Amino acid sequence: MKILVCISKTPDTTAKIAFTDNNTKFATEGVQWIINPYDEWYALVRAIELKEKDPTTVLHLVNVGGSENDAIIRKALALGGDEAIRVNLESQDSFTIASQIAQVAKDGGYDLVFTGKETIDYNGSSIGGMVAELLDWPYVSLATKLELNGSNASLTREIEGGEETVEASLPLVVSAQKGMAEQRIPNMKGIMGARTKPLKVGEPVAVEALTSIAGFELPPAKAGVKLVPADNPEELVRLLHEEAKVI
Amino acid sequence: MSVLVYIDHTDGEIKKSSLEAASYGAQLASQLGVAAHGLVLGTLNADLPALGKQGLQKVHQVKNDSLNQFDPGQQAAMVAEAVTNLGATVVVVSNNVTGKALGPRLSARLKAGLVAGAVALPDTSNGFVVKKAVFSGKAFAQIAVSSPIKIIALTPNAFSVTNGDGSAEVADINLTVPAAKIKVTGTNKIKGQIPLSEAELVVSGGRGLKGPENWGMIEELADLLGAATACSRPVADSHWRPHHEHVGQTGGAVAPNLYFAVGISGAIQHLAGVNRSKVIVVINKDPEAPFFKAADYGIVGDAFEVMPKIIDSVKKLKGK
Ligand SMILES: Cc1cc2nc3c(=O)[nH]c(=O)nc-3n(C[C@H](O)[C@H](O)[C@H](O)COP(=O)(O)OP(=O)(O)OC[C@H]3O[C@@H](n4cnc5c(N)ncnc54)[C@H](O)[C@@H]3O)c2cc1C
Numbered sequence: 174m175k176i177l178v179c180i181s182k183t184p185d186t187t188a189k190i191a192f193t194d195n196n197t198k199f200a201t202e203g204v205q206w207i208i209n210p211y212d213e214w215y216a217l218v219r220a221i222e223l224k225e226k227d228p229t230t231v232l233h234l235v236n237v238g239g240s241e242n243d244a245i246i247r248k249a250l251a252l253g254g255d256e257a258i259r260v261n262l263e264s265q266d267s268f269t270i271a272s273q274i275a276q277v278a279k280d281g282g283y284d285l286v287f288t289g290k291e292t293i294d295y296n297g298s299s300i301g302g303m304v305a306e307l308l309d310w311p312y313v314s315l316a317t318k319l320e321l322n323g324s325n326a327s328l329t330r331e332i333e334g335g336e337e338t339v340e341a342s343l344p345l346v347v348s349a350q351k352g353m354a355e356q357r358i359p360n361m362k363g364i365m366g367a368r369t370k371p372l373k374v375g376e377p378v379a380v381e382a383l384t385s386i387a388g389f390e391l392p393p394a395k396a397g398v399k400l401v402p403a404d405n406p407e408e409l410v411r412l413l414h415e416e417a418k419v420i
Numbered sequence: 421m422s423v424l425v426y427i428d429h430t431d432g433e434i435k436k437s438s439l440e441a442a443s444y445g446a447q448l449a450s451q452l453g454v455a456a457h458g459l460v461l462g463t464l465n466a467d468l469p470a471l472g473k474q475g476l477q478k479v480h481q482v483k484n485d486s487l488n489q490f491d492p493g494q495q496a497a498m499v500a501e502a503v504t505n506l507g508a509t510v511v512v513v514s515n516n517v518t519g520k521a522l523g524p525r526l527s528a529r530l531k532a533g534l535v536a537g538a539v540a541l542p543d544t545s546n547g548f549v550v551k552k553a554v555f556s557g558k559a560f561a562q563i564a565v566s567s568p569i570k571i572i573a574l575t576p577n578a579f580s581v582t583n584g585d586g587s588a589e590v591a592d593i594n595l596t597v598p599a600a601k602i603k604v605t606g607t608n609k610i611k612g613q614i615p616l617s618e619a620e621l622v623v624s625g626g627r628g629l630k631g632p633e634n635w636g637m638i639e640e641l642a643d644l645l646g647a648a649t650a651c652s653r654p655v656a657d658s659h660w661r662p663h664h665e666h667v668g669q670t671g672g673a674v675a676p677n678l679y680f681a682v683g684i685s686g687a688i689q690h691l692a693g694v695n696r697s698k699v700i701v702v703i704n705k706d707p708e709a710p711f712f713k714a715a716d717y718g719i720v721g722d723a724f725e726v727m728p729k730i731i732d733s734v735k736k737l738k739g740k
């Protein structure tokens with residue numbers, strides 16, 4: 174069994190969101206970078222659990238990005254995984270990123286590719302589905318559970334207002350979200366070990382981007398809260414009905 | 421040329437998010453001066469000609485029960501064939517759970533640029549540029565799509581359903597049905613509740629409510645308003661409420677007309693899931709709670725004293 178986990182880098186959840194260069198670039202100054210929470214807490218940890226169950230499992234991580242991503246990749250390796258591959262390409266277009274991951278998956282002969290549900294910066298929720306299509310593999314998105322039984326997978330995925338259990342056979346692409354696993358904290362042994370794990374750098378395949386970011390904008394500032402006295406909550410109901418017209 | 425809207429359905433009914441996508445697709449089609457068509461894969465009880473009210477001229481259907489079980493690979497192949505047969509240049513899906521699986525597959529298959537999470541109609545004055553939410557609702561990006569075919573996944577509740585008086589022509593369409601690679605073995609829907617992602621009104625509780633036994637007032641207010649219920653992450657993590665109610669950075673994202681937050685501090689990770697709500701109401705006993713900065717209306721007070729009175733006046737308002 175060979176598993177590939179897609180790892181992306183995102184600004185820390187508390188990072189200040191601002192833009193430079195005439196609102197075309199995210200202002201990275203002072204920003205703390207983290208492993209995208211869905212990749213770290215759910216996709217990677219579930220993959221590690223599968224490897225713990227079956228130690229013959231080979232577990233690799235993949236990231237598409239420049240060398241500034243290496244610190245994050247090492248952090249992920251500290252949690253687990255045998256080695257990492259970084260495809261040396263800076264791009265924000267989901268299709269070009271997915272094309273690189275699909276190529277790595279094909280070349281490496283993986284059985285299972287995990288992505289997170291979405292990146293918390295660009296919120297695409299797109300890479301997993303694109304990789305699956307490029308590989309012509311089945312795709313189970315927004316999965317909350319995954320069990321393997323030989324080359325068969327049983328999963329639970331989110332549907333509107335509930336969940337659904339599904340079955341598919343490997344090879345398979347899965348996007349993971351809350352429920353899939355419990356967040357882990359890397360231990361000292363993991364952190365030390367991560368330093369010597371292979372981090373291979375691959376060159377990208379040529380792909381034309383389908384989209385680009387023309388600019389950013391911040392939402393209009395709120396007018397400020399209208400406070401209603403605590404001894405007169407009826408006034409709040411009146412305002413919501415007559416002024417805001419939402420109830 | 422046409423705009424093709426993928427009509428998503430469940431339990432025989434068209435999802436509200438697809439009615440929004442149909443309304444959006446029809447307005448985009450008139451902006452581009454082309455026809456607006458719909459595509460239904462599977463069988464349902466809903467009145468398909470009524471999609472004319474949202475502005476669709478024609479609805480193509482593949483009547484096949486097996487398609488009611490969703491395999492995004494199978495459906496992407498079918499939608500792609502329909503796009504080619506019908507000469508569609510834009511495909512609109514909802515960015516709901518179905519669209520999040522279908523849109524990207526379709527994009528890779530057709531080499532068609534995808535805007536996942538669009539919140540407005542495209543600007544077509546110079547190219548094709550679509551606004552979408554990024555940084556978990558803390559900002560917007562303008563995405564320029566350069567491919568000949570474009571795919572737009574519309575954020576639920578970001579675009580209003582239009583209700584005209586048209587009637588759509590409904591016709592069978594012949595598409596190859598590839599074998600499904602995903603088998604649905606069971607469905608577990610929470611009965612009688614409004615799915616959070618479709619809700620126009622949401623009442624939500626946080627750790628300030630002290631324990632699951634105090635959720636009666638949240639449920640009662642939600643019931644009276646016809647709202648869905650939600651909660652903060654620690655509340656779901658402590659199993660006071662089910663996980664699917666958790667909203668925020670790592671939970672669901674919602675954009676209802678009203679988000680009514682009780683006993684929630686308004687941490688940045690919580691706001692990330694709710695800051696696109698049109699009106700935010702905050703009930704919190706701490707005047708310094710960060711949520712007040714993001715709120716439109718608020719009461720600084722004890723939820724246990726304030727909520728019963730709010731419920732009473734909503735009852736009066738609703739004549740109950
Ligand atoms: C990477 C990361 C991701 C996260 N993702 C999420 C996420 O997706 N969603 C999420 O919600 N959180 C998330 N969090 C956690 C978040 O930072 C906060 O800890 C959490 O939102 C706090 O929940 P709370 O407001 O219910 O509880 P608290 O912070 O404990 O706040 C309780 C509030 O209730 C008020 N209160 C107490 N008693 C009363 C009363 N009687 N009447 C009225 N008000 C009262 C208090 O004044 C307080 O403001 C995340 C954190 C991290 C680090």
Ligand SMILES: Nc1ncnc2c1ncn2[C@@H]1O[C@H](COP(=O)(O)O)[C@@H](O)[C@H]1O
Nearest residue numbers: 179236237288289291292297298299300
């Ligand atoms: N640059 C990247 N390198 C590797 N994996 C990525 C990259 N970007 C996104 N992913 C993966 O794809 C998932 C969905 O990302 P997105 O479609 O951008 O929301 C993430 O949770 C990651 O698992």
